[in-house]
Amino acid sequence: GAGVSQSPSNKVTEKGKDVELRCDPISGHTALYWYRQSLGQGLEFLIYFQGNSAPDKSGLPSDRFSAERTGGSVSTLTIQRTQQEDSAVYLCASSDSLNEQFFGPGTRLTVL
């Protein structure tokens, strides 16, 4: 079946604006993750959804960041009042086990 998809693939926004990034996980995967990859740095864990459990938000860098996962499927990562340091590639991954995570192509966010 289809892999993890993310939209948009690229997003350019002005400082102070809000942005929403979307992730469609692989159908049937109960776990969904958001990561951030800044230029020249490794991937940074942001948030983790597992089934109907409360999400693990321990990686969110500030209260401007939030995420939802509706119906146990699609997830939206929202960044309010964007700052230039938010510029990065945001990656979503899903998993049906405790092992392999399948990653989407990412959304490249540029905050001017």
Next chain:
Amino acid sequence: SQQGEEDPQALSIQEGENATMNCSYKTSINNLQWYRQNSGRGLVHLILIRSNEREKHSGRLRVTLDTSKKSSSLLITASRAADTASYFCATDRGANNLFFGTGTRLTVIP
């Protein structure tokens, strides 16, 4: 930081040579995973090695894990130009939250 650290940061080799990348981490882990990222694309899972395993093979890939030294290595044998990519190690401390290193950029010259 809980992230792994890979070295070298960049590696350039001739096609046919072997490439070795190393990863060190700081905390106890359940497993360690290696991922590959082609430019402009998402990550692809390569191999997982559990904390009670010392070596694992998959095709031209060989991964070792030394939990006493908190380190792992990824060996790609008989490299090909198509192996050019960034390689990341990721540690799983449990609950499947992966902590990634900064990656090794591998260039295989035809």
